[in-house]
Amino acid sequence: MVQWENVQHFTQREFDSPDLKGSGAGMDPLTVYRLDALRCLIDKAFRINSGYRTPAHNRVVGGEPGSAHLIGQAADIGTLGWTKEQRRNLIILARKLGFVGIGIGTSYIHLDTMQRGRKVAWIYPNGRFKTIPVSDELKYV
Numbered sequence: 001m002v003q004w005e006n007v008q009h010f011t012q013r014e015f016d017s018p019d020l021k022g023s024g025a026g027m028d029p030l031t032v033y034r035l036d037a038l039r040c041l042i043d044k045a046f047r048i049n050s051g052y053r054t055p056a057h058n059r060v061v062g063g064e065p066g067s068a069h070l071i072g073q074a075a076d077i078g079t080l081g082w083t084k085e086q087r088r089n090l091i092i093l094a095r096k097l098g099f100v101g102i103g104i105g106t107s108y109i110h111l112d113t114m115q116r117g118r119k120v121a122w123i124y125p126n127g128r129f130k131t132i133p134v135s136d137e138l139k140y141v
């Protein structure tokens, strides 16, 4: 269970699956603490577009069946109005903090800690997933 009273920058509600209030309880503690640390380093407000998702909500938003959102190990950070530099910085610091899955959208960046045995990166051309080399990820920001 996340000790929300120890989380400086977020409330549980921000991570709720929209179809189930209180579902931010499904968030993985280490993922939330890493997001909190990242938010500290970035010193810029984060909008959590999506945190924990129920299987039903994941289907509604077209999420992958094995999505890290289903196990509370992911968050999509809204980056509308952010500069490329700020988005790059988010990714660089997220990697340092142990986020292993990074999805680069045009208006958000997906960060997750789901163990796959390797780091992964992807983009969303035409709403689909396309894996990209981790070494090239900053080029897609």
Ligand SMILES: [Zn+2]
Pocket: 050, 069, 074, 075, 076, 103, 110, 111
């Ligand atoms: Zn996501």
